[in-house]
């Protein structure tokens with residue numbers, strides 16, 4: 001019976017990509033500590049971990065954040081290697097970060113990821129509705145065109161952050 005069966009634990013490497021300032025480190029902090037800090041939390045080259053429990057399995061997420069290398073476009077292949085999931089993050093209040101996300105996508109999707117890598121487009125700073133420059137519709141259609149999943153989040157309020165992590169967990173298991 002299910003009670004006596006030992007829970008399986010799977011390691012999931014998830015990388016955060018996107019322009020500087022879109023909220024990657026803030027999302028990482030939300031995923032792992034359910035906190036938000038005003039001062040830019042640069043997690044750095046290592047990763048944070050967070051366990052996600054599904055019915056049959058526990059996923060141990062290793063959430064990789066950059067230490068600012070994205071500014072210089074110098075994120076190394078080591079960062080991507082073996083990633084099961086990648087979040088491509090933009091800021092809904094800054095159109096250039098959405099354009100930038102599309103450039104990253106073109107470069108990355110063929111080079112670094114296998115067909116089984118779960119790619120997720122994330123429009124962060126959803127709380128900045130009054131400054132919105134990218135509609136949810138645009139995000140969704142880019143995702144549809146390129147076969148990505150899509151969610152708008154707010155690392156500030158926490159809106160949709162947990163749902164996003166759960167969504168990734170389910171897709172990784174498929």
Ligand code: GDP
Pocket residue numbers: 018019020021022023024025026027037038039040041042124125126127128153154155156157
């Ligand atoms: P990174 O460079 O992509 O890691 O971005 P950071 O996590 O350092 O965030 C950059 C700035 O945006 C910081 O001042 C954060 O406080 C702010 N920020 C991050 N997420 C949000 C959000 O969801 N809403 C708002 N309003 N600000 C955010």
Ligand code: MG
Pocket residue numbers: 024025026041042043065066067068
């Ligand atoms: Mg950062």
